[in-house]
Amino acid sequence: MSDRRTVAPNDLSAFWMPFTANRQFKKAPRMFVGAKDMHYTTSDGRTVLDGTAGLWCVNAGHCRPRIVEAIATQAAEMDYAPAFQMGHPKAFELANAIVGLAPEGLNHVLYTNSGSESVETALKVALAYHRVKGDGSRFRLIGRERGYHGVNFGGISVGGIVTNRKMFGTLLTGVDHMPHTHNIGKNAFTRGEPEHGADLATELERIVTLHDPSTIAAVIVEPVAGSTGVLIPPKGYLKKLREITKKHGILLIFDEVITGFGRIGTPFAADYFDVTPDMIVCAKGLTNGTIPMGAVIVTSDIHDAFMQGPEHMIEFFHGYTYSGNPVASAAGLATLETYKEEGLLTRGAELAQYWEDALHSLKGLPHVIDIRNLGLIGAIELDPIAGAPTKRAFSAFLKAYESGLLIRTTGDIIALSPPLIIEKHHIDELFGKLATILKTLE
Ligand code: PXG
Numbered sequence: 001m002s003d004r005r006t007v008a009p010n011d012l013s014a015f016w017m018p019f020t021a022n023r024q025f026k027k028a029p030r031m032f033v034g035a036k037d038m039h040y041t042t043s044d045g046r047t048v049l050d051g052t053a054g055l056w057c058v059n060a061g062h063c064r065p066r067i068v069e070a071i072a073t074q075a076a077e078m079d080y081a082p083a084f085q086m087g088h089p090k091a092f093e094l095a096n097a098i099v100g101l102a103p104e105g106l107n108h109v110l111y112t113n114s115g116s117e118s119v120e121t122a123l124k125v126a127l128a129y130h131r132v133k134g135d136g137s138r139f140r141l142i143g144r145e146r147g148y149h150g151v152n153f154g155g156i157s158v159g160g161i162v163t164n165r166k167m168f169g170t171l172l173t174g175v176d177h178m179p180h181t182h183n184i185g186k187n188a189f190t191r192g193e194p195e196h197g198a199d200l201a202t203e204l205e206r207i208v209t210l211h212d213p214s215t216i217a218a219v220i221v222e223p224v225a226g227s228t229g230v231l232i233p234p235k236g237y238l239k240k241l242r243e244i245t246k247k248h249g250i251l252l253i254f255d256e257v258i259t260g261f262g263r264i265g266t267p268f269a270a271d272y273f274d275v276t277p278d279m280i281v282c283a284k285g286l287t288n289g290t291i292p293m294g295a296v297i298v299t300s301d302i303h304d305a306f307m308q309g310p311e312h313m314i315e316f317f318h319g320y321t322y323s324g325n326p327v328a329s330a331a332g333l334a335t336l337e338t339y340k341e342e343g344l345l346t347r348g349a350e351l352a353q354y355w356e357d358a359l360h361s362l363k364g365l366p367h368v369i370d371i372r373n374l375g376l377i378g379a380i381e382l383d384p385i386a387g388a389p390t391k392r393a394f395s396a397f398l399k400a401y402e403s404g405l406l407i408r409t410t411g412d413i414i415a416l417s418p419p420l421i422i423e424k425h426h427i428d429e430l431f432g433k434l435a436t437i438l439k440t441l442e
Helices: 022-027 065-077 089-101 115-132 153-158 198-211 237-247 269-273 300-306 326-341 344-360 391-402 424-440
Strands: 032-036 039-042 047-050 106-112 140-144 175-178 216-221 251-255 279-282 294-299 368-374 377-382 408-410 413-416
Touching: 047 424, 065 326, 089 106, 089 294, 089 326, 106 115, 106 300, 115 140, 115 153, 115 216, 115 251, 115 279, 115 294, 115 300, 140 153, 140 198, 153 175, 175 198, 198 216, 198 237, 216 237, 237 251, 294 300, 326 344, 344 368, 344 377, 344 424, 377 391, 391 408, 391 413, 391 424
Parallel strands: 140 175, 140 216, 216 251, 251 279
Antiparallel strands: 032 039, 039 047, 106 294, 279 294, 368 377, 377 413, 408 413
16 A cells, blocks of 8 residues: 555545645645645655744644643544534633633634634624624725735735635625835845834824715734735824724724734734734634634633523624534644743844845845745745746746745745744745845746
């Protein structure tokens, strides 16, 4: 019998791959078959340094023993318990642990299976919250250009990525968008938070005035926009959004699917920016990428508003078969223990300066028009090839893979977000390889 860990299947046609150039991939497949700590192993036996924590999710590095064991043990002990009208201890333990990490006041957790579902859940909570409070005219949701909130209908409606929206009809109605904050003209090569652009938050005032505050349920933003190419918020911008939303009784939702669990050197971005939203949406790092799981963390004010009416009645008609799944909960608990034991939720802060210096050393290399960073996130924006946008960055991605380095690209932007266990010598290796690649790009 063949060793299934190392031999690639010979028919790749059945799997229609997500967000992938399927025809290109299937002509020259890139297959991972193993992973440990900072590295993947490819089907042809090569080692690849993980510059992206999988897809921004493997914050503690790969195949960590405590997490692996917790998953195996839970799968053997109790694989599944009904999520509706029944419970199991680990889902409650994990909710307490999440609340323990979250900013003060965010005290209740709804579970989901992904970031996309967390977004849908948060938007629904927002609409229902106003309604249970007798304020049902608040039906509008405000997102932002270039925002990414997953791929379900609510998420693409409040999201602002054209390619993810244009094929899908009218989307949700009653949605409006703030302008994005990306401004290379003024902020290129800024280290950390850009100086220019906080005034863009006042665009929210304009939108609120246009629709009247009494019609607006919630504003959702990524504190640091990830998928759209790493857009760091201008200094003071998020605080202004908080002031405006508070003034008008509008809920503020932080989508921390990427920034949650230590990515920028604090447990959540809310901590880093010292801005407490009404809800935090998370997923990815919650289980270190092992078992699909997401969560929405909400304030007591939101939770308590629903706890009314006859006690035998369901308070919120929403949830998933796998909400708080036992194996996912066990993975989540072991993940949070690993983060705590190894100080990973603040390790990004310790390494941020070294990371920033290494990243910005690429300034001046061919085609590099901007470099941005925060915590252990980095982005390098390349000048697109005329008439062939995305091609230059994609070719950097392919060359990186060949040279033993995993990076992510979106448009002509290279995004980096390594596991938080990264060591300085890995950072040197990563940027050393990247510099070589950038020098050879067409
Ligand atoms: N919100 C944000 C802010 C995200 O970044 C989602 C929601 C959706 O999560 P799910 O689990 O449904 O995929 C995301 C996902 C990339 C990349 O490389 C980013 C994501 C997913 C895949 C790739 O930029 N973010």
